[in-house]
Amino acid sequence: MITGRGWKAFGVYLLVVVFCGMGQAWGQDVLKLGVIAPLSGTGAGWGLALRAGAELASDDTNAKGGLEVAGKKYKISVIPYDDKYQGQAAADAANRLIFMDKVKFIIGPMGSAAGLAAQEITEVNKVLFVGNSFTTKFLGAKKLYSFRTTMTMAEFSLPMLKYLKEKYPNAKRMAILGPNDETGYEVTGFNLKAHEAVGHEIVFRDYFERGTVDFMPILNKVFALKPDVLNLDGSNPGDCGLIVKQARQMGYKGMIIKVGGPGTPEMLKVAGKDFMEGFIYYSPINPDDPKIQEITKKYNAKFPPPMNGFTPQFYDGTLWLFEAIKKAGTLTDTEKVKAALEGLSFNGVYTGAMSWTGKADYGIDHQVKFPFYVMVVKDGKEVVLGKVTP
C-alpha cells in the first residue's frame, strides 16, 4: 500500500524525470552512439582503446558544433557498455543499446565470441555494427549491417610474414603460442597458413588460458625444440609481456614476434625494456608520426596512458561512420547509411587511405584495408622496421 508520503515522493521523482527529459529536448539534438567493448577483465586494454577511439572522434566532432545531418547539427553522445570479452555480456549490451537506449549505430566489440553474440541482435534489428571482432565469421554475405574497420590476420598475417621472410631468411623454425579461445584459434589458423605459405617450418604450437601467469613449463617444452622464432599470435599484451620476460629469463636468444593485435607499450611495462629488446610486431600506426603523437596527447589528457594502437583505428572508423551518416542525411534509416558507408572511401586522419575489401575472403566488401607497419623495439622505443601494403 502506498502511503501519502509515498505518493509525494513518487510525484517529486516524476517531476525530476520530466524536467531532465525536457532539458534534453530543449538542448541540442543528440545522436546516440553505442559502444560495446571489454572495459573490465583480460581484454580491457583493447576495449578501452576502442572506447577511447569512439569518444575522441565524438569529442572532436562535438567541438566543431556536432555532426551535420540534413542541415541540422547533432551532438554525439557515446553510450558505452562492458562486454567483459564475453558473448553473453555482449548480447545483453546489444539488447540494452537497441531496445532501451534506441541506438542505431554501434562501435565494437573486440572479441570474437562477443562480436558473434551481439551480431545476432544487431543484424535482425538492422543496426549498423562497426567493429573489430577478429573471427572470419563476423563478416559474411548475409551479414549486411556489420563492418570491420580494423585489419585482422586475414589481411596482415601473410604480408607481414612475407616481409619477415625476406628480411630474415635464416629464421625458419617457428613456434606459435596463442590463447585458448575463439580468437586464438582463428588467429593461429591464419598464422599457420601464412607461415607455411612463406616456407616456414612449424615446430610447435599450443594454446593457453588467457590470464595464465607462469609460462615456464610450456616454454621449457618450446625451447627444447630449438625454434628460431617464437610467434605470440593473438595473445593479449599482459600475457605477451610475461611470456617475453620468462622466455628471456630462461636464456632464449631467438626472435620473438607478434603477428596479432597491438599492445607493445603495455608489454614494455610488464617485461621491461631489456627483455623486450628486438621484439618484432605488427602495428597499424607509426608512433613517431606527428599525427599519432597528437592523438596520443589527446588520449593521455582524457584516459590513463599508454595509448593502444587500436585507438587511432577506431577514431578513424568512427569518423568514417559519421561521414556515411552525413552523406545519407538520416539518423534513422540504417539502410541508407549502410549504402552510403559501402560507397565511401575514407582518408583516415591517422591511418591514411582506408577502403573496403573482403568480397573474396568473406563474400562482402565490409573489411577495411590500409598500409601497416612492422615495428621493432630498440632500447625501449618502438622503431619502424618497414611499411607494408597488403
Next chain:
Amino acid sequence: MGETLLPQVIINGVTLGTNYILMALGFTLIFGVLRIVNFAHGEFYMLGAFFVLTAIIKFEVNYLLAAIIAVIAIGLLGYLTEEVIFRRFRDKELEGMIIALGLSILLQNLGLVAWGPYDLSIPPVFTGVLKIGTLFYPLERLMVVLLSFLLMAGFYLFLKKTKLGLAIQAIAQDTEIARVQGMRINRLYPLAFAIGTGLAAAAGAVIGPLFQLNPWMGIMPQVKAFIVVILGGIGSIPGAFLGGLILGVAESFVSTYASKALADLLGFILVIGILLFRPSGLFGRSQLSR
C-alpha cells in the same frame, strides 16, 4: 626433449607448487576456523600486490618494508571485513560463500577504479639467472620459493608453538568447547580472518614481482587455491602443502610433455577424482592441528 628437461620440469613444478601453497594456506585457515569459503581470497592477494606496487612507486619505500606494511594493512582490512561483514555469517557456509562472491566482485571493481584496467608490474626486486648446466633458474623465482618456505614455516610454528595459534586450532576443532574454556571467540574469529587475508597479501607481495598486476589477477590463483584445498582436504594445513606441490608438479609435467590446455584442465580432473573417491581430500577435513 629428454632427461635434460626433467630437472627443469621438476624445478618449475615446485616453484608453481609453492605459489599455490601460499595462496591455499590462508584460504584453508579461514574455512577451517570460520567455515567460510572465502571466494574473495584472490582479491586480498591482488590488494597485497597492488599495495606493494603503490608503496614502491608512489612512496619510494623499499620492497621488503612495502611487503611488511602490505601484510599488516591487508590483515587489518581482513579483521574489519570479518567484524563488519562475515560476523553474521559465521557457521553459515552457503550465505558466507555468497557474501564472499559479492565481496570479490566489489574488490575487483574497486581495484579497477583505483589502479585502472592495464597490466602493471612491480619493479624487479632480484634480477639475474642461475645457470647450472642446462638448467635455468631466475633468481627472483628462487627468492619466491625461499620466502614462501619461510612464510610456511613461520605459519606452522605460529599454529604449533604460540598460544594464539593453539587457540585458533581449538576453535577450528570445536567452537563451543573452546568458548567454555574461556576463549574469546569474538576476538579469535576476526583474528583468524586477518591472518588468512594477511597470508593472501603476503602471497601477492611475494609473487607480485614475478607476474603482471591487474584487478583480476586474483581470479586464477583463487581457483588454484580452491583446487589445492579440495585436493589436500578442506581446512588441513599439511593437506594444502601436499596438494599445492602435487598440483604444481603435475601441471609442470603435463604442460611440458602434453599441452598447456590439458594442464589447465588437470586441476579440475584431480578435483573430480578426489571428490569421487576421497571426498574429504588427502588429509581429511578441518584438521588444523594434524
